[in-house]
Amino acid sequence: MTAIFKRDFRAYFTSPLGYVFLAAFLIIINGAFYLTSITRSTNNLSLIHRILLYTLIVLVPILTMRSMSEDYKQKTDQLLLTAPVKASGIVIGKFLAAYSVFVIGLAVTFIQVLIVASVGTPNIPGAIGDYIALLAASAVYIAIGLFVSSLTESQLVAAVASIGIFVFILLLDIFYVFTKVEFLKAILYWVSMYRRFNTFYMGVFSLADIVFYISGAGVFLFLTIRVLEKKRWS
Amino acid sequence: MIEVSGLTKTYGRKRGVDRISFKINEGEIVGFLGPNGAGKTTTMNIITGYISANSGAAYIAGIDVLEDPITAKRRVGYLPEQPPLYPDMTVLEYLGFVFDLKKPKNLAKAAHIAEICELVGLKEHAKRVIKNLSKGYKQRVGLAQALIGNPDVLILDEPTVGLDPKQIIEIRNVIKNLGRDRTIILSTHILQEVSAICERVLVINNGQIVADDRPDNLSGVLSGDRKLAIRIAGPRDNVRKILRGIDGVVFADSTIQAEQGAFDWLVEAQPNVDIRKPIFNALAQANYPILQLKSMDMSLEDIFIQLTTKK
Structure with a gap:
């Protein structure tokens, strides 16, 4: 697992992919910071963190589109799957590599808290709650992206399909508003990624929602492991 | 293992x-x-x-x-x-x-x-x-x-x-x-x-x-050492007569004229009979020199094709 994590993490920075991701991430997030906090002179950072959650729709596929697809294409999956390593080790190593790159990007945004602190008083506990929620929520997105990548050997298909799924998740919230069926409404309310983030936006730290995010990530990691194991039987 | x-x-x-x-x-x-x-x-x-x-x-x-x-x-x-x-x-x-x-x-x-x-x-x-x-x-x-x-x-x-x-x-x-x-x-x-x-x-x-x-x-x-490819300098009809007259030869025919006055022959012997010496002696007597002689041992290619095409 550590070997795969190290290789994948390095691969993000020996190819343009890691830099493209970080550049896109920081441009969007700092642009949003300028438009919300600076032009409006507010110490409220929660809005940016909410925007960040939406940008994951396009940012995460950059990270995960080639995680498994590239291995299928280069046939290096043969190396990984015939080495004395469990499928779970491969998947978790790859997940952690993508996740770490994301965490680097997220860590840089902490500067925003410092900037606000230099001219006013930021809501530090609120910001920390947001960050924890973002760390948990992004794990779900990255796990989904990795899962999609394990289904195809085309990076392009992986990227487009991931974006599609993320947009669908976003649309669930709109369905929630419009549906009249109580039963459906209850389900949509329960699965909504964004509604759960709202709790943090309101300044409440909700352990239940963190647990939901982490379990969601776990489910998709498990499915990815199953995809790799099933490859043997196809 | x-x-x-x-x-x-x-x-x-x-x-x-x-x-x-x-x-x-x-x-x-x-x-x-x-x-x-x-x-x-x-x-x-x-x-x-x-x-x-x-x-x-x-x-x-x-x-x-x-x-x-x-x-x-x-x-x-x-x-x-x-x-x-x-x-x-x-x-x-x-x-x-x-x-x-x-x-x-x-x-x-x-x-x-x-x-x-x-x-x-x-x-x-x-x-x-x-x-x-x-x-x-x-x-x-x-x-x-x-x-x-x-x-x-x-x-x-x-x-x-x-x-x-x-x-x-x-x-x-x-x-x-x-x-x-x-x-x-x-x-x-x-x-x-x-x-x-x-x-x-x-x-x-x-x-x-x-x-x-x-x-x-x-x-x-699969092969057995039985087929020979021989290049012999000499007229076709005479050489054929000599080759077919040798004990143990079951088949002898010329294929092409390889050089001026020399023909390539394909000769097949009965199993377990070495016909190389008799052929040499007979042709030497008639003054038809052997220019080349090789055994048509089956190569792995032939064996491979034989094994993989037969049903």
Whole structure:
């Protein structure tokens, strides 16, 4: 697992992919910071963190589109799957590599808290709650992206399909508003990624929602492991 | 060391491998020979645990590959048909990654990798990025990757594909040397390779084993030293009369006029009769010199075609 994590993490920075991701991430997030906090002179950072959650729709596929697809294409999956390593080790190593790159990007945004602190008083506990929620929520997105990548050997298909799924998740919230069926409404309310983030936006730290995010990530990691194991039987 | 019993793998309706069974002893170098699509790669993929068979089992040193894949995989080095390389890494980085992946015990990483690079002739190229290497060197990196961790069993799928003739000879020698203390299966459709390296050949066709023997036995059994191709300087009719008059000759005919006044003849003898001396004496007496004589021993190519086309 550590070997795969190290290789994948390095691969993000020996190819343009890691830099493209970080550049896109920081441009969007700092642009949003300028438009919300600076032009409006507010110490409220929660809005940016909410925007960040939406940008994951396009940012995460950059990270995960080639995680498994590239291995299928280069046939290096043969190396990984015939080495004395469990499928779970491969998947978790790859997940952690993508996740770490994301965490680097997220860590840089902490500067925003410092900037606000230099001219006013930021809501530090609120910001920390947001960050924890973002760390948990992004794990779900990255796990989904990795899962999609394990289904195809085309990076392009992986990227487009991931974006599609993320947009669908976003649309669930709109369905929630419009549906009249109580039963459906209850389900949509329960699965909504964004509604759960709202709790943090309101300044409440909700352990239940963190647990939901982490379990969601776990489910998709498990499915990815199953995809790799099933490859043997196809 | 390697045992395979009743292995069957179907792809949809097509049978990739059909109830294959064989046993390979420790220290043997065995060649898998067969046309494209015969099931060589499928068999190798099953033995290495990359894919699973629909039925049957594969054992490495008595360990069931399906039951205990991690222990079995630890003992196998695999070079797939397309070497599994990460093009953006350097040779050293890549081999280091493979080392970390296999986590062999009791081996010093840097020294072990240096030793393998030396062995496969990658020493001068160790710091190069893999995507810039030529196909032959990529193949060597693939082989180096299989050797990491000193596995007892090596499975090499067409190890000399894409190499130039000089490299082919080098790699064959490397494989031969490795075979002194290892069990090796290699697949190929190049027949000289089998006779050059292997002690035993398994000929696979349509997912089944059609022959299992030593390469020289295989050619001896099927051909027999009975056909001769002779170039004789002399008029056709006279030579024919002489040849057909010799005891033990069952067939003699000229094929083409090869040189001015000389014809190529195909002569077949009865089993277990050596007709070379009588032919020489008879023709010498008549003053029709023999310009060339060779035995039409069946080459592995002929045997291969005979084995894989007969139904």
